[in-house]
Amino acid sequence: MSFIEKDHTADILMHIRAPDITGLFADAGQALMKTMYRGTAKPVHEVSVTVTGRTLEELLHAFLSELLYESEVQNVVFSTFEFQIEDGKVSAILRGEPFDAKIHGGGTEVKGISWYGLSIRKEQNEYTCDVLFDV
Numbered sequence: 001m002s003f004i005e006k007d008h009t010a011d012i013l014m015h016i017r018a019p020d021i022t023g024l025f026a027d028a029g030q031a032l033m034k035t036m037y038r039g040t041a042k043p044v045h046e047v048s049v050t051v052t053g054r055t056l057e058e059l060l061h062a063f064l065s066e067l068l069y070e071s072e073v074q075n076v077v078f079s080t081f082e083f084q085i086e087d088g089k090v091s092a093i094l095r096g097e098p099f100d101a102k103i104h105g106g107g108t109e110v111k112g113i114s115w116y117g118l119s120i121r122k123e124q125n126e127y128t129c130d131v132l133f134d135v
Helices: 021-036 056-074
Strands: 003-006 012-018 045-052 076-086 089-098 121-123 126-134
Touching: 003 021, 012 021, 021 056, 021 076, 021 089, 021 126, 045 056, 045 076, 056 076, 056 089, 056 126
Parallel strands: none
Antiparallel strands: 003 012, 012 126, 045 089, 076 089, 121 126
């Protein structure tokens, strides 16, 4: 897992690095969950999602938006992600556990995923991107 929070005036900006695209998506998902919740979650509940997009940035934005939605609607803190990424489509299995305030409380409410500055780059032997969470 490789992500760090960068300084931002109003929202939460995460810089994510991974050796491949599936790792980048997984680390972005981890960054979102670590922003919203504290503690760890056991992978006992499973949800399957599929999103589409024309570019990797659209796919990442759609995935993170769907992850945010599923977490809030199902009241689940997701901890592991399994991906199949094809041309224009991401299918993911999200695993986690129901939210427990004693374990997961104290995070930051995320309202949405911003398009601002969202760009996936390949730099040497890794993929990087910055993702801005609207809080």
